[in-house]
Amino acid sequence: MESYCGLRVFRSSSTPSVFHGIIRCASSGSSERWTRRHQKDPYSREVTLRNLKSRAAFKLLEIDHNHHIFHQGQTVVDLGFAPGSWTQVAVDRTGRKGRIVGIDILPCAPPQGVTAIQGNFLHIETQRAIKVLLSEDFLERPVDHIGPLATRDNVGYGDLELSACRHEVMKEANQSSNTNAVRQISGVPVVDVVLSDMMANTSGNSFRDHTLSMDLCNSALAFALDTLKAGGHFICKFYSGAEDVDLERRLRKAFDVVKREKPRASRSESREQYFVSKSRKKGVTKQDLYGKMYDY
Numbered sequence: 615m616e617s618y619c620g621l622r623v624f625r626s627s628s629t630p631s632v633f634h635g636i637i638r639c640a641s642s643g644s645s646e647r648w649t650r651r652h653q654k655d656p657y658s659r660e661v662t663l664r665n666l667k668s669r670a671a672f673k674l675l676e677i678d679h680n681h682h683i684f685h686q687g688q689t690v691v692d693l694g695f696a697p698g699s700w701t702q703v704a705v706d707r708t709g710r711k712g713r714i715v716g717i718d719i720l721p722c723a724p725p726q727g728v729t730a731i732q733g734n735f736l737h738i739e740t741q742r743a744i745k746v747l748l749s750e751d752f753l754e755r756p757v758d759h760i761g762p763l764a765t766r767d768n769v770g771y772g773d774l775e776l777s778a779c780r781h782e783v784m785k786e787a788n789q790s791s792n793t794n795a796v797r798q799i800s801g802v803p804v805v806d807v808v809l810s811d812m813m814a815n816t817s818g819n820s821f822r823d824h825t826l827s828m829d830l831c832n833s834a835l836a837f838a839l840d841t842l843k844a845g846g847h848f849i850c851k852f853y854s855g856a857e858d859v860d861l862e863r864r865l866r867k868a869f870d871v872v873k874r875e876k877p878r879a880s881r882s883e884s885r886e887q888y889f890v891s892k893s894r895k896k897g898v899t900k901q902d903l904y905g906k907m908y909d910y
């Protein structure tokens with residue numbers, strides 16, 4: 615845990631992970647199906663070989679390959695970062711001068727050189743805390759932690775530390791001096807790329823899953839319009855359904871290029887897709903798209 619200008623922030627230590635097991639509670643039938651699918655999946659094998667946190671990394675790598683999202687030195691916000699494979703990709707692609715902030719509702723220590731907040735993104739105070747972090751200078755990545763995609767040795771779990779950090783950042787975010795910082799970040803966008811791979815656990819009810827996904831996407835887009843520089847990019851996962859055309863319409867108002875993507879690593883049976891929105895237009899605000907809905 616570090617302290618800077620009264621703001622306490624969690625950064626992962628170089629302590630090796632103490633626990634890497636997975637506890638699963640499944641019937642033997644579904645367990646066998648999971649094992650067979652895992653063994654057949656080429657991405658799962660690569661995850662182990664390349665020390666990635668999950669196969670989701672390949673979705674972002676493909677999107678980046680096709681759309682050239684990342685450059686050295688960018689500031690990236692990764693919404694729903696846990697367990698951290700997109701973050702690993704962002705760290706790798708943005709290099710020594712990149713600044714990465716991750717947010718997740720789950721306690722999860724980020725890869726080396728990444729600053730993370732634990733909190734529900736749909737809560738105002740979580741978004742304020744992110745904006746406060748972005749307004750500070752201390753997100754510079756320590757140079758000795760840079761390298762090719764982060765290794766498992768770089769990852770440590772510190773849930774207690776993380777909860778304490780969350781408390782402190784939230785407290786600071788609600789104090790008046792930092793409200794100025796929030797205003798400042800709202801007025802002077804500093805982010806190059808906003809990523810959102812957020813999704814609640816799927817319920818099996820496709821309408822419910824779609825609606826929840828749209829709430830997360832719209833909230834992420836409103837946040838992106840507060841924080842992205844003109845020319846910045848926004849990538850978000852969504853579960854397809856009736857309302858995704860409305861989201862696409864909003865994206866087209868705010869970005870020069872909007873594409874739907876279904877990366878090869880995304881399972882064909884899943885309804886997930888991605889909107890890749892490039893080059894934020896100057897002067898389009900969240901109020902233009904949402905009125906007073908996200909007015910905070």
Ligand SMILES: C[S@@+](CC[C@H](N)C(=O)[O-])C[C@H]1O[C@@H](n2cnc3c(N)ncnc32)[C@H](O)[C@@H]1O
Pocket residue numbers: 667668670671693694695696697698699700701717718719720733734735736811812813814
């Ligand atoms: C598919 S996972 C992200 C995987 C990640 N991109 C990676 O590559 O490792 C979706 C994440 O979104 C998070 N999430 C879902 N709803 C959220 C919310 N309201 N606020 C913050 N995080 C949320 C979940 O906890 C989960 O970790």
